[in-house]
Amino acid sequence: MGRNRVVIVGGGFAGYHAAERLARETRREEVEIVLVNPTDYFLYLPLLPEVAAGILDPRAITISLPGTLPRVRLVLGEVTSVDPDRQQLTYTDPEDNTGSLDFDRLILAAGSVNKLLPIPGVATHGHGFRGIPEALYFRDHVTRQIELAAATTDQAERDARCTFVVVGAGYTGTEVAAQGPDFTRLLADRHPELSNQPIHWKLLDVAPRVLPGLDHRLSEAATDVLRARGVELLTETSIEQAGEKGVTLDNGRHVPTHSLIWCVGVRPDPLVESLGLETRQGRIAVDETLNVAGYPRIFACGDAAGVPDRGNPGGLTPMTAQHATRQGKLAASNVVASLRDGKLRGYRHRDLGFVVDLGAHQAAANPLHVPVSGFPAKVVTRGYHLMAMPANRLRVAVDWALEAVSQRQCVQLGMVRSGTVPLDTSSPEVPDLRGEESFGASSRPASG
Numbered sequence: 001m002g003r004n005r006v007v008i009v010g011g012g013f014a015g016y017h018a019a020e021r022l023a024r025e026t027r028r029e030e031v032e033i034v035l036v037n038p039t040d041y042f043l044y045l046p047l048l049p050e051v052a053a054g055i056l057d058p059r060a061i062t063i064s065l066p067g068t069l070p071r072v073r074l075v076l077g078e079v080t081s082v083d084p085d086r087q088q089l090t091y092t093d094p095e096d097n098t099g100s101l102d103f104d105r106l107i108l109a110a111g112s113v114n115k116l117l118p119i120p121g122v123a124t125h126g127h128g129f130r131g132i133p134e135a136l137y138f139r140d141h142v143t144r145q146i147e148l149a150a151a152t153t154d155q156a157e158r159d160a161r162c163t164f165v166v167v168g169a170g171y172t173g174t175e176v177a178a179q180g181p182d183f184t185r186l187l188a189d190r191h192p193e194l195s196n197q198p199i200h201w202k203l204l205d206v207a208p209r210v211l212p213g214l215d216h217r218l219s220e221a222a223t224d225v226l227r228a229r230g231v232e233l234l235t236e237t238s239i240e241q242a243g244e245k246g247v248t249l250d251n252g253r254h255v256p257t258h259s260l261i262w263c264v265g266v267r268p269d270p271l272v273e274s275l276g277l278e279t280r281q282g283r284i285a286v287d288e289t290l291n292v293a294g295y296p297r298i299f300a301c302g303d304a305a306g307v308p309d310r311g312n313p314g315g316l317t318p319m320t321a322q323h324a325t326r327q328g329k330l331a332a333s334n335v336v337a338s339l340r341d342g343k344l345r346g347y348r349h350r351d352l353g354f355v356v357d358l359g360a361h362q363a364a365a366n367p368l369h370v371p372v373s374g375f376p377a378k379v380v381t382r383g384y385h386l387m388a389m390p391a392n393r394l395r396v397a398v399d400w401a402l403e404a405v406s407q408r409q410c411v412q413l414g415m416v417r418s419g420t421v422p423l424d425t426s427s428p429e430v431p432d433l434r435g436e437e438s439f440g441a442s443s444r445p446a447s448g
Helices: 013-025 045-052 132-151 155-161 171-188 216-228 321-339 374-388 393-405
Strands: 004-009 031-037 041-043 062-064 072-076 078-083 088-092 098-102 105-108 112-114 163-167 200-205 231-235 239-243 246-249 254-256 259-262 266-268 283-285 295-300 355-357 363-365
Touching: 004 013, 004 098, 013 031, 013 072, 013 321, 045 132, 045 171, 045 355, 045 374, 105 321, 132 155, 132 171, 132 259, 155 163, 155 254, 163 171, 163 254, 171 200, 171 216, 171 231, 171 355, 216 231, 216 363, 295 321, 355 374, 363 374, 374 393
Parallel strands: 004 031, 004 105, 031 072, 105 295, 163 200, 163 259, 200 231
Antiparallel strands: 041 062, 078 088, 088 098, 112 266, 239 246, 246 254, 355 363
16 A cells, blocks of 8 residues: 555644544554644643643643654644645744645644634733643733732722733633632732732623533532632623723723733634635534545544534534544544545544533532532542543642642743734634624533
């Protein structure tokens, strides 16, 4: 048969697990596996809020691609175009050099980016939450606001710097809002000037409740935890505009703040729009075998792919890490089958539930659809994450243990807003997505 080259675009949940499965199911002399990704690591996104809150070291949730996928050739870069007919793609590396790769099979797993709404000022003043630079910037920004609040004698400025607005009450937004009060309390405790200063965290969403896609009982459990920590919940509420010193809500209320944290969910990577392939709901159209319509040598999976959902006729599988992981593995198996003239399998799934970490000793979980909250849910949540991570389990466990017995390192690292932490990763014309579900849509795993 000769040696075939399989190129995987993207090293997120779908791409990483596709590469891992390909390496396991093929021989080196049979298949060359090439992974194109902007970074040399796979990011375990579900634990990003704990990096932002100073609980975990960022290296704990970054899994080395060369270190854990020794059979896979890593090409650092972002794919800029794909020619399906010539079976070739082009990419740009981190130093703006261009290159090209031919392929015999292609797996498109480009993932997703921040979803923006056409609200004035959000792209300029909002802080996204999709990667390590953004999490570290968030940590520095929050630390900076508390320290600047302690330094000023202007009470109005102090109040604004001690107010944090989180938009989007899905998995990520809820976890950020739940972790935030403890983090800012630790920071404020170091400054006597702030001994009587209220610190406000506000979580808002257009949906009528927190975690709108989950069971009501678990939504209520999360609500109780948030309220107990002093988080103000503003449901059925949106933002009209954002500025340097505050945001205006759709009810006319103005909230003075220097911190707008945008957790309104995700949309497919802009690469998808540029490919010229058929799309469904903005995602690459594929059949149940994850094969791209009209191109038997190209497969797509994860957030970039519109995979038919057997449990919801006419619908697509949600953009979650649980689906992305399974689809990545299936895409790899079907690529192998196509190379060996075997039979391709369709995508089927069984929902395993979800976990949401609420900080301290609290969590909400639904393992195998059994609702759990409080400390038992915390055990389930952390156990799930340790099992789901491809590596670095000991690092994560040690950081959790240190958090339980010692104080966090709460210092600035000097991160400032730059091109590495943009909120607007979309094209200049931001699509109007107001009609889509709620603010809380998220590319978080339904089980982690």
